[in-house]
Amino acid sequence: MMGSSASESAYRVLMGVLESRTGQTLSPSRIWRIEMSLKPVMQRHGIADLDALVAALVTSNSRQLLDDTVDAMLNNETYFYREYSVFDEIAATALERIREINKLRRRLTIWHCGVSTGQEAYSMAMLIAEQGAKWAGWQVDIVGTDVSHHAIGRARVGLYTQFEIQRGLPVQRMVRWFDQTEGGWLAKADIRRRIDFSVQNMLIDRPPLASPADLIFCRNLLLYFSAPMRQKAFARLRAMAAPQSFLVLGAGETVLGQTDQFVASPRLRGLYEPADQQVRSAAAA
Structure with a gap:
């Protein structure tokens, strides 16, 4: 059911704008939230209602209004160390396998696709x-991309509220890697400089990766894509992945019935590998 204060055509236009700009679709459960999500945008731009917003989007060439509208409709839910078990698996096993595979190149590339406000990349x-000496002498690139200008702007700054900093981040890490300021908790320069954040549409843009990604995070993003868009997204992820690499999806996501580009890792629970060349370690050889 559409909202009562706007025409159905306004909702259709807004959903079309979102899909054309990001590849994402709005589920019925999210459609009713459009008006609430866009209220701050309309207030900021002096627009009375959704019909007027759609008219402004059609007649205006304001890039800022378009960016603000799309940003407001996106779900930027994220937090530090989301699902600790996944990060434990990556730290203990996945990174060790990548170290073995890349020991001659001594290069590690990590891509966070749909990074939102940056907590996952941080x-x-x-x-x-914290693994310190293990990566001494290695070129480690951590890249975070998202379609949201607002989210990437926040990620680059690395400033988080008390609620955000406490959500998933243990106190010892909070104190070690963040400074408390009047505006919130600011990531220390040593951590900020390790990550390259940029605004990218993963379906269209080529992420700024200097080499194929050894580890790709794309968590709870593909849930918002239609089936054809999801297949296209998986193909893009595979194109950016190293032959022997790992893909990390959200806890409620799977590749089964979605794509033939990736398969579940037979060894690492919750991780996926390129279907055409699964990761093989010395131990498994």
Whole structure:
């Protein structure tokens, strides 16, 4: 059921704008939230209602209004060390396998696709920093991309509220890697400089990766794609992945029935590998 204060055509246009700009679709459970999500945008731009917003989007060439509208409709839910078991598996096993595979190149590339406000990328940056000597002499690239200008802007700054900093981040890590300021908790420069954040549409843009990704995070993003868009997204992820690499999806996601580009890792629970060349370690050889 559509909202009563706007025409159905306005909702259809807004959903079309979202899909054309991001590949994402709005589920019925999210459609009713459109008006509430867009209220701050309409207030900021002096627009009375959704019909007027749609008219402004059609007649105006304001890039800011379009960016603000799309940003407001996105779900930027994220937090530090989301699902600890996944990060434990990556730290203990996946990174060790990648170290073995890349020991001659001594290069590690991690891509966070749909990184939102950056907590996931900062979690990996802290994990790598805490492993210290293991990565001495290695080129480690951590790249975070998202379609949301607002989210990437926040990620680059690395400033989080008390609620955000406490959500998933243990106190010892909070104190070690963040400074408390008047505006919130600010990631220390040593962690911020380890990550390259940029605005990218994963379906269209090529992420700024200097080499194929050894580890790709794409968690709870593909849930919002239609089946054809999801297949296209998986193909893009495979194109950016190293032949022997790992893909991390959200807890409620799977590749089964979705794509033939990736398969569940036979050894690492919750991780996926390229179907055409699964990761093989020295131990498994």
